[in-house]
Amino acid sequence: RAVHYLTGLRPRCGHGGGVSSMEIIRVWKDYLDMAGKLGYDLTVETVRLPKDLKDRHDAAAALIRHQASETERKRYGKRKKQLDKQFAFELDGLRVIVPESSEDIVQEGKTLRHCVGGYAARHVNGNATILFLRKSRTPGRSFLTIELYEERGRWKLRQIHGYMNEGYAKMNERGKVRPENRYKDFLTTWLDWVNAGSKRDRAGKPVLPEIVKKKEKSA
Numbered sequence: 001r002a003v004h005y006l007t008g009l010r011p012r013c014g015h016g017g018g019v020s021s022m023e024i025i026r027v028w029k030d031y032l033d034m035a036g037k038l039g040y041d042l043t044v045e046t047v048r049l050p051k052d053l054k055d056r057h058d059a060a061a062a063l064i065r066h067q068a069s070e071t072e073r074k075r076y077g078k079r080k081k082q083l084d085k086q087f088a089f090e091l092d093g094l095r096v097i098v099p100e101s102s103e104d105i106v107q108e109g110k111t112l113r114h115c116v117g118g119y120a121a122r123h124v125n126g127n128a129t130i131l132f133l134r135k136s137r138t139p140g141r142s143f144l145t146i147e148l149y150e151e152r153g154r155w156k157l158r159q160i161h162g163y164m165n166e167g168y169a170k171m172n173e174r175g176k177v178r179p180e181n182r183y184k185d186f187l188t189t190w191l192d193w194v195n196a197g198s199k200r201d202r203a204g205k206p207v208l209p210e211i212v213k214k215k216e217k218s219a
Contacts, residue, residue, distance in 0.1 A: 005049045027057050034060040072102060076124045086198045087131055087148075089190050089206055094183065095139055096146070096190060097132040099123065105130055111142040113164045119147070133160065133183070144179050154195050157187060 006024055031053060035042060038060060042048045050056040080098055089096040099105050102120035109117030122128035133144040147158040160179045180187065189208065193199075196209035 001049075009051075009053055024053075028053060031057040031060060034064055038063060069101070069103070072124060076101065079124070079126060083129070083131075085200075087129075087194060089193065090136055091189060091206070092186060093136050094186050095134050095136045097134055097139060099130060099132060104132075108132060108142050108145055112145060112162060114145065114161050116145050116147075116161075129155075144183075155191060157191065160187070 006021065006028065009024055009028075031050075032042070032048070034057070035047065040047050040060075080100070083098040087096055088098055099108070102124050105120040105123060106117040109115060116130060119128050119130050123130040129148040129150075131146040131148065132142070133146055134141065135143055144160055144162045146160050148155050149158045150156070157180060160183075162179055166176075166178060192209055193206055199207040199209075201207050
């Protein structure tokens with residue numbers, strides 16, 4: 001029955017019938033695996049052996065992704081609230097933003113063409129801390145990506161990268177300044193605030209620690 005079903009599908013499963021039998025079998029197997037996870041009744045023949053296999057496969061995959069996204073959102077929600085309270089910050093035209101989801105981190109990596117997408121799951125699970133540095137006037141546009149780490153109760157900058165990791169070798173040739181140095185004052189002020197307890201006023205705005213206020217007055 002399966003052989004008859006798959007043979008009948010071949011002209012409809014590809015472009016011009018050029019798809020291989022092994023590819024059809026793979027699509028069907030993927031569909032059956034997803035259908036089982038979604039609780040479909042596979043005793044029903046039209047569910048088990050759908051004529052529109054590719055459409056059913058794609059619909060099941062979309063539903064699996066949606067459910068995974070919802071599960072992640074619920075799990076990550078509590079962590080994100082804590083991260084917002086602890087790290088969200090804005091000063092002098094720059095803004096630190098907490099990613100909304102793992103998809104945000106993946107997209108950040110694609111836009112800036114660096115490897116932060118590989119940290120997405122670790123960030124959501126609490127095994128890494130990834131944040132976005134944006135310009136206040138364009139908070140929705142990728143600019144720089146930050147990774148923090150905690151050492152002896154203090155948060156420190158592990159790395160900060162922009163487009164293609166800033167192309168450091170070429171940057172040095174051109175005499176350009178790396179982002180950790182270019183934005184040193186902002187990053188230092190922000191981390192001083194974080195390590196002083198991330199205090200905010202009633203409006204939710206950061207209250208800078210005294211050490212930072214003294215620096216500003218002396219400047």
